[in-house]
Amino acid sequence: xxxxxxxxxxxxxxxxxxIIGAPVTVKLNSGVVYKGELQSVDGYMNIxxxxxxxxxxxxxxxxxxxxxxRGNNDQLQLPYVERxxxxxxxxxxxxxxxxxxxxxxxxxxxxxxxxxxSELHRLMACNNIPSEAPEVQAFIxxxxxxxxxxxxxxxxLADAARKLRAVASDHTQRPGSTGRSVATALIQAAEEMLxxxxxxxxxxxxxxxxxxxANAAGKPKATxxxxxxxxxxxxxxxxTALGVIRALASADNLNHAYCTETRPYNQGSRLTAFELVHDxxxxxxxxxxxxxxxxxxxxxxxxxxxxxxxxVAANGDTANKIGTYGLAVLARYHGVKFLVAAPLTTIxxxxxxxxxxxxxxxxxSEVTNVRGPRASNSTNGIELETxxxxxxxxxxxxxxxxxxxxxxxDGIITERGVVExxxxxxxxxxxxxxxxxxx
Numbered sequence: 001x002x003x004x005x006x007x008x009x010x011x012x013x014x015x016x017x018x019i020i021g022a023p024v025t026v027k028l029n030s031g032v033v034y035k036g037e038l039q040s041v042d043g044y045m046n047i048x049x050x051x052x053x054x055x056x057x058x059x060x061x062x063x064x065x066x067x068x069x070r071g072n073n074d075q076l077q078l079p080y081v082e083r084x085x086x087x088x089x090x091x092x093x094x095x096x097x098x099x100x101x102x103x104x105x106x107x108x109x110x111x112x113x114x115x116x117x118s119e120l121h122r123l124m125a126c127n128n129i130p131s132e133a134p135e136v137q138a139f140i141x142x143x144x145x146x147x148x149x150x151x152x153x154x155x156x157l158a159d160a161a162r163k164l165r166a167v168a169s170d171h172t173q174r175p176g177s178t179g180r181s182v183a184t185a186l187i188q189a190a191e192e193m194l195x196x197x198x199x200x201x202x203x204x205x206x207x208x209x210x211x212x213x214a215n216a217a218g219k220p221k222a223t224x225x226x227x228x229x230x231x232x233x234x235x236x237x238x239x240t241a242l243g244v245i246r247a248l249a250s251a252d253n254l255n256h257a258y259c260t261e262t263r264p265y266n267q268g269s270r271l272t273a274f275e276l277v278h279d280x281x282x283x284x285x286x287x288x289x290x291x292x293x294x295x296x297x298x299x300x301x302x303x304x305x306x307x308x309x310x311x312v313a314a315n316g317d318t319a320n321k322i323g324t325y326g327l328a329v330l331a332r333y334h335g336v337k338f339l340v341a342a343p344l345t346t347i348x349x350x351x352x353x354x355x356x357x358x359x360x361x362x363x364x365s366e367v368t369n370v371r372g373p374r375a376s377n378s379t380n381g382i383e384l385e386t387x388x389x390x391x392x393x394x395x396x397x398x399x400x401x402x403x404x405x406x407x408x409x410d411g412i413i414t415e416r417g418v419v420e421x422x423x424x425x426x427x428x429x430x431x432x433x434x435x436x437x438x439x
Contacts, residue, residue: 075233093112104235133177137168137172140182200415201239215337224305229275254282304339305336317355318404319354325405328404339411371387
């Protein structure tokens with residue numbers, strides 16, 4: 001991507017304001033050139049190009065859908081450097097997800113969908129798309145299976161793949177279908193997923209904020225603790241649990257937000273803190289081990305703990321970033337409401353309980369090493385370094401997620417409202433899917 005703006009060493013808010021509307025030229029190895037203006041940088045993750053011209057081998061060509069090229073903020077560089085990487089293929093998306101250059105259950109699903117859409121668009125632009133619909137359907141199915149293997153715990157990715165497979169299958173079976181028509185249908189479906197995710201997140205924020213204020217004992221403003229990163233960087237935009245905090249702030253109902261460091265990958269200190277500072281919200285960073293002391297401190301009354309989810313089982317058991325279960329236990333002991341914020345795509349009715357959820361285990365180096373710039377570095381010419389912080393030879397256990405039992409969850413916030421347990425203490429999440437297009 002070519003433009004006149006550079007993010008290195010600049011304040012994020014100033015940088016974003018500077019590049020919106022900047023002239024952009026995107027050149028693909030295939031010879032396709034897109035020219036236009038930068039329309040938006042949605043939640044620091046997705047770069048959208050407002051296409052003004054499309055050229056294929058020097059000739060004006062018609063568009064094959066709205067998915068062209070996507071850029072993702074490399075989250076391994078944040079908050080020190082804001083740098084976008086292009087994701088044009090399923091292989092590039094797989095590595096971006098596996099290496100956690102993009103993370104967050106909703107975000108990885110959208111990145112996977114848009115990457116496959118970009119790959120199909122490139123094939124069509126170069127006239128390399130198979131002419132037969134079944135051949136393109138098989139290509140799509142193979143790529144989706146591959147993408148799902150990048151992160152098995154997050155159900156959103158598998159759900160997106162299931163829906164895109166259905167789109168490809170449906171259009172393949174239509175009379176007169178071609179390889180191009182199937183590919184175009186998938187591109188359009190991927191773009192709709194992006195749009196719907198943002199809409200769903202804003203509804204989650206609204207419902208969650210209203211529920212918290214209704215249970216805040218008449219207080220005009222609420223104090224909320226959150227874990228990991230569930231904001232614009234973890235979704236298509238706005239966020240789930242962090243979206244609830246944003247909604248509280250928009251309604252002038254936010255007293256203060258606390259975010260945990262979220263070891264070992266520090267998504268809280270690197271990413272959530274970055275978003276809170278960017279939005280200029282009243283916020284404080286704590287280490288994971290400080291949460292109990294915070295809840296016990298009388299002067300910092302926390303009204304609710306709001307977290308996201310990577311998978312919610314049919315009974316409400318929730319897999320989320322490691323440390324979530326501990327926060328739920330603390331919340332119950334201290335009488336603090338514990339809420340899970342997640343779209344319907346995160347709810348997996350096919351998984352009866354948390355016992356059946358596969359927990360991803362990651363490399364020991366994520367625990368024994370930390371990465372960042374030297375504290376003495378200026379904002380110019382930042383170089384990231386990896387430093388070891390543990391004794392050589394120590395054994396490491398590094399599960400990426402834990403499972404919080406539904407018994408410790410007071411409510412599950414979705415785009416359709418907040419689900420509470422019945423009189424017997426059971427969630428009935430299946431009610432959310434009645435007459436729903438999400439099934």
